[in-house]
Amino acid sequence: MPAGTTVTYEVTTSPAPCVGTGATSNWPSDLDCSADSWQPLADYAGDAAEITGIRVTLDFTTTAAGTFAPGASVHFQYRTVNVPWQPGDVPTADAVVPRLNTGPSERAWNQVGVTAVLSTGGSLRRAPERVGVQLLVGSAAVEKTVSGLLSLAPSEVTADASCTVPAGDGATRVPVELGALATLTVPLPGTARLDGIPLGAQCELAESGDVGEFGEARRDPVGAQQVDILVAGSPSDAVPAAQLVTMENHYAPRVPATGSLSSTGVDSGQLIGFGSLVLAAFAAGAALLAIDRRRRARG
Structure with a gap:
């Protein structure tokens, strides 16, 4: 800018500066946007x-001129x-925080307007095309299958979800606020989005x-599975295969655990003694059998 130009920087927190909230823009009738509240940036x-x-x-x-x-x-x-956006932040546009589970977020429109007051009187105004910013969103899904004795399976299970996105520094990641969607109810068998x-x-x-937790004998796989949301889509679109995870629960009858001697209610000393008596009786029976055979042989 020419040397000696006096520059003033101001900011506003009005919800729709210059544009207004009606069907038409306020700018043509308010070229310097004086209807909004401005304060020096400093x-x-x-x-x-x-x-x-x-x-x-x-x-x-x-x-000088x-x-x-x-x-x-x-x-x-x-x-x-x-x-x-993180908890405690005040977003300036809906594009910063997507409407989870309800489709794409709204566009945040941005535009620059220039007004010049002529030295001969009158004014000029110019504005380029507005630019819209929209946060693209996609979907993930959990598919549950069952195997084994299906009569033991419940009608539904729950799955835990957590998502992160890159922070402003490009190195760390911050969580996406999923709210109630952090726990998904999945029919068995079936899919939850x-x-x-x-x-x-x-x-x-x-x-x-x-x-x-849900009566299953085993899970396949065990633990969390990770997916990257790389394909944009709305709730009416099919979830891409790469953004879907499958989990299987296997159901089988429970085999009672074998208890120790102390859990049978029989004293171990008595049990050993009883076993000795059985062995002694068997040995005596064998001796009687041998004697009987000898007597028959003599006769």
Whole structure:
């Protein structure tokens, strides 16, 4: 910008600055967006996530020429970064937090408008096409199968789900707030879906509790399975095979455990003594049999 230009940076937390909430934009009738509440950026002490608009005013009357010359140029550049929402954050658009299990999130629209007050009177206004940002989402699913004695299987089981997405630093990961969807009810046999997961998330799905929680003799596999959400889709779309995990429960009759001698109610000393008597009786029977044979031989 020309040397001597006075620059003022302001911010607002109004829900829809300049645009308004009606069917038409407020900007044509309010070129400097004065209907919204603005404050100097240097004085703003709130959370950056609450800022919904930025206003930059360039005053050329303080330059040597006192005006912005025809054919001159001004360059103003700014950048915004979307990072995952975490508990305690105040999202500025629905695109930051997807509507889990209800389909894609809404678009967050962004646009830059420029207004110039002419030295000869009147004004000019220009605005490029608006740009929309939308967080793409996909789905995961848990499929449960059963084997063995199916009459022992319950009608449903539960599975635990947890998902993470990359944090703003690109190195760590932060959890996706699944709420009530962190526990899925899965019919046996059958499938349960988890929709509205941000694209790029990693999810772990595991049957709840330890082996035997639902009467099963074994699980295959045991423990959590991981899926990457790489294909966008809505609840009406089929879940991609790579985003579906299968878990099998095997049901079999329970075999009673063999107890120790102390659990039979019989004193071990008595049992050993009884066994000795049986052996003695058998030995006596053998002796009588031998004597009887000898007597027959003599006769």
